[in-house]
Amino acid sequence: MHHRSSCLITGASGLVGQSITQHFAAMTAAKDIHLILTASSSSRLNDSKDLPHTNRHRISTIACEILDENQWPYLFKSVQEKVGCPDLIIHAAGAFRWAPAHEFEFAEYSRLLKVNLEFPIALNQFFLPDMIQRNSGCLIHFGSIASVQSYPGGAAYCGSKFGLRGYCQSLFEDVREYNIKVCSILPGQISQREGTEAADKHAIELNDILKTIDFILSVGGSSCPTEIILQPQSSYYEKALRKSLTPLKS
Numbered sequence: 733m734h735h736r737s738s739c740l741i742t743g744a745s746g747l748v749g750q751s752i753t754q755h756f757a758a759m760t761a762a763k764d765i766h767l768i769l770t771a772s773s774s775s776r777l778n779d780s781k782d783l784p785h786t787n788r789h790r791i792s793t794i795a796c797e798i799l800d801e802n803q804w805p806y807l808f809k810s811v812q813e814k815v816g817c818p819d820l821i822i823h824a825a826g827a828f829r830w831a832p833a834h835e836f837e838f839a840e841y842s843r844l845l846k847v848n849l850e851f852p853i854a855l856n857q858f859f860l861p862d863m864i865q866r867n868s869g870c871l872i873h874f875g876s877i878a879s880v881q882s883y884p885g886g887a888a889y890c891g892s893k894f895g896l897r898g899y900c901q902s903l904f905e906d907v908r909e910y911n912i913k914v915c916s917i918l919p920g921q922i923s924q925r926e927g928t929e930a931a932d933k934h935a936i937e938l939n940d941i942l943k944t945i946d947f948i949l950s951v952g953g954s955s956c957p958t959e960i961i962l963q964p965q966s967s968y969y970e971k972a973l974r975k976s977l978t979p980l981k982s
């Protein structure tokens with residue numbers, strides 16, 4: 733990130749969003765970065781404000797319930813009033829639900845599609861004209877391993893995350909000549925416990941998510957890491973499966 737820049741983080745009250753916020757707060761001690769945090773609840777967002785306020789670090793919070801489309805313009809315009817067009821948008825808002833496809837209420841499909849797919853598109857649409865005119869920008873989207881692999885019970889989630897991946901791939905083709913980076917991080921299960929060594933042996937540590945973001949931000953102007961799949965190094969399911977397999981004897 734530049735010395736003077738702005739970053740909008742959606743889902744900033746969640747596991748990943750909070751961690752990214754704290755990371756930026758810590759790493760930007762020497763930089764003048766305006767962080768704008770959004771999530772549905774202002775109370776949870778305000779918890780994020782209890783960050784170390786080192787020097788020129790600035791944080792704004794704007795609550796927006798994504799399921800209420802009428803609140804979107806307020807969010808977009810408020811961000812614009814605060815920083816103009818953000819240099820970096822991190823899409824970390826997400827909704828998850830697991831059930832057999834035929835048992836999902838259609839409203840549940842709509843909910844996941846709205847949060848995981850429609851909202852990121854609308855947010856990008858609002859700021860892309862300015863990014864194009866400015867000839868710079870970086871959009872980081874949180875997809876999932878469920879953006880590339882389907883599984884039983886994942887119809888709504890996989891549908892929304894596969895869709896987001898397709899959208900991002902196409903968007904990159906359309907804006908790459910304008911020096912806009914369009915990146916997707918596609919993680920498997922992320923550990924819920926922050927900072928504990930090997931907190932959960934079969935999940936990705938949050939610190940690795942942060943390193944992935946640092947990597948994306950460190951890449952120069954000649955390339956764009958469009959998709960990064962992060963698998964947990966060790967898989968509980970794989971191990972269980974291997975145990976149940978009897979080796980073939982010749």
Ligand SMILES: NC(=O)c1ccc[n+]([C@@H]2O[C@H](COP(=O)([O-])OP(=O)(O)OC[C@H]3O[C@@H](n4cnc5c(N)ncnc54)[C@H](OP(=O)(O)O)[C@@H]3O)[C@@H](O)[C@H]2O)c1
Binds near residue numbers: 772875
């Ligand atoms: N955790 C994992 O293992 C994992 C694995 C792969 C991919 N991912 C993806 O990574 C991203 C972050 O995941 P996470 O674990 O941080 O999720 P999380 O802890 O459940 O947080 C979700 C965030 O999204 C916001 N959000 C959800 N519904 C919203 C709505 N209707 N309106 C406004 N904000 C809403 C939440 O805000 P409120 O609290 O205010 O509702 C919260 O800040 C998601 O896209 C997820 O699909 C996560």
